[in-house]
Amino acid sequence: MSFREKSAWITFIALLAFGIYFGEIAQHLLDGAAPRVSYFPLFLGLVAALVVLEVVMHIAIAMRSPQDARTPRDERERALAQRATVRAYYVLLVGAFAAIGTMHLGANAWLLAHAALFAVWIAELTRYASLLYDYRQGAKA
Secondary structure (H helix, E strand, O other): OOOHHHHHHHHHHHHHHHHHHHHHHHHHHHOOOOOOOOOOHHHHHHHHHHHHHHHHHHHHHHOOHHHHHHHHOOOOHHHHHHHHHHHHHHHHHHHHHHHHHHHHOOOOOOHHHHHHHHHHHHHHHHHHHHHHHHHHHOOOO
């Protein structure tokens, strides 16, 4: 497995941790309670954990294969990254319009913000899942 594929796995798994945050938001919406301010510390904690995990794990994999970590991306890797980004863009586009649609359903700014953040999260998960799929399949550009 190449350095970039390991890097994509690390980021994908780290991003999955935000499922905790969106699970809390979903539970809040199902309960029908008023928005709580206490979600912000959870969000900041997850962001901090994401940053620490990414840095530590990337240092670890870079130390195991420093030459691979310094190697610039080749044409295939750039093409795979571009295809993954294009796929994620469509997911983000649909999610953004869905988030805007929440306003037409009577949602407040709090819900709009979380719907937009959810769309970004799903798009990033899509990008890394697509990239990992292409790496595993050995897809050609």
